[in-house]
Amino acid sequence: AIRMTQSPSSFSASTGDRVTITCRASQGISSYLAWYQQKPGKAPKLLIYAASTLQSGVPSRFSGSGSGTDFTLTISCLQSEDFATYYCQQYYSYSYTFGQGTKLEIK
Amino acid sequence: QVQLVESGGGVVQPGGSLRLSCAASGFTFSSYGMHWVRQAPGKGLEWVAFIRYDGSNKYYADSVKGRFTISRDNSKNTLYLQMNSLRAEDTAVYYCAKVGRPTVGDDAFDIWGQGTMVTVSS
Numbered sequence: 001a002i003r004m005t006q007s008p009s010s011f012s013a014s015t016g017d018r019v020t021i022t023c024r025a026s027q028g029i030s031s032y033l034a035w036y037q038q039k040p041g042k043a044p045k046l047l048i049y050a051a052s053t054l055q056s057g058v059p060s061r062f063s064g065s066g067s068g069t070d071f072t073l074t075i076s077c078l079q080s081e082d083f084a085t086y087y088c089q090q091y092y093s094y095s096y097t098f099g100q101g102t103k104l105e106i107k
Numbered sequence: 108q109v110q111l112v113e114s115g116g117g118v119v120q121p122g123g124s125l126r127l128s129c130a131a132s133g134f135t136f137s138s139y140g141m142h143w144v145r146q147a148p149g150k151g152l153e154w155v156a157f158i159r160y161d162g163s164n165k166y167y168a169d170s171v172k173g174r175f176t177i178s179r180d181n182s183k184n185t186l187y188l189q190m191n192s193l194r195a196e197d198t199a200v201y202y203c204a205k206v207g208r209p210t211v212g213d214d215a216f217d218i219w220g221q222g223t224m225v226t227v228s229s
Contacts, residue, residue, distance in 0.1 A: 001169070034215035036152075043202055043222055044144075044152065049215035087152055091213050094166040096142065096154035 002026050002090050006099035012107040017078045021102045023071040023088035032092035035064055035073045038101075039084045047086075048073065080106075109133035109218050111203050116223030123193050123227070129186040129203030129220055137161070137181035138209040142216060143188045145199035145225075155201070156188065160210050171197075193227045200224050 003026035013019050023033065031051040036044040046055045048064040051071055061076040075082055083106050088099040115127040129141070143155040156177040157166045165177050176189040186203050201223050204216035 032213060036216075038152075043219035044216075045219070046207075046215055046217050049207060049217075055215075055217065089152075089154075089215070091215060094157065094212070095168070096157065098152040098154065101151045 001095040002029065002093055002097050004088055004090055004097050004099040006086075006088055006102050008102060009100065010103040010105065012105045013078055014107045015078050015080055019075050019078060019104065021073045021086055021088075021104075023066075023073070023099050025069045025071075025090055025092075028068045029090045029092035031067045032090055033064075033066070033071050034089045034091065035062075036087045036089065037082075037084045038087065044087065078104075109205075111205060111218055111220035113201065113203055113220045113223040116201065116225045118226045118228060119193055120229050121194060121227055124189070124191045125193065125225060127188040127190070127201055127203075127223060127225070129188075131184045131186065131205070134205070134218075135209070136179075136184040140206040140210075140212050140214075141177075141179060141186045142204045142206070143177060143186075144202045144204055144216070144219075145197075146202070146222075147196075147199040150199075153199075157212060158186070159212060164212075190225070193225075195227050198225060198227050 005024045033051045035048040038044040052064045085103045112130045158177045174192045178187045203220045205218040207214040207217040
């Protein structure tokens with residue numbers, strides 16, 4: 001199965017900061033990568049698919065890039081509602097693996 | 108609006124069985140592949156199973172293969188997960204999720220249900 005590794009696992013930042021989360025696949029997955037945001041007690045929410053396409057309704061401060069094995073999620077100007085856990089996921093193969101998550105906390 | 112609502116969770120003893128349901132509304136259910144994803148308490152997301160829009164193909168995580176069965180009834184707009192031989196490590200919130208584009212399997216999960224809790228304990 002394809003393994004997805006996110007870094008960092010947790011991160012402290014302040015409102016207004018620019019933050020970047022990375023995701024690495026154990027083998028090439030082209031652009032078959034999604035990013036999700038999850039808040040405590042809630043279902044995950046799709047932010048980005050196809051590595052860089054913003055899901056409808058998601059603020060433009062979120063962006064994604066990468067292809068092959070290395071990907072990034074960038075939040076250009078953190079808002080209070082962005083403090084959450086973020087997951088990458090590959091859908092290149094029928095194992096649909098998620099990364100272990102990156103918890104973004106308020107500094 | 109597009110909605111997925113899970114039900115059927117609860118407390119079950121090790122070795123027991125449980126069937127989860129996911130009722131879909133607001134979209135043409137029969138055109139979309141569907142997934143089950145779980146999340147153990149305090150842990151990350153784990154994909155469990157996928158079924159194609161027409162039920163023709165099914166795929167499972169190694170951790171549940173041979174014990175869980177995904178199915179769907181397109182006439183009832185409902186997805187199911189039959190869980191047998193349950194273990195303590197199956198304890199989790201179980202989410203159903205919809206594939207973003209019709210008739211494909213290789214796409215992100217654009218709509219999720221609210222989840223249903225399954226606890227395996229004696």
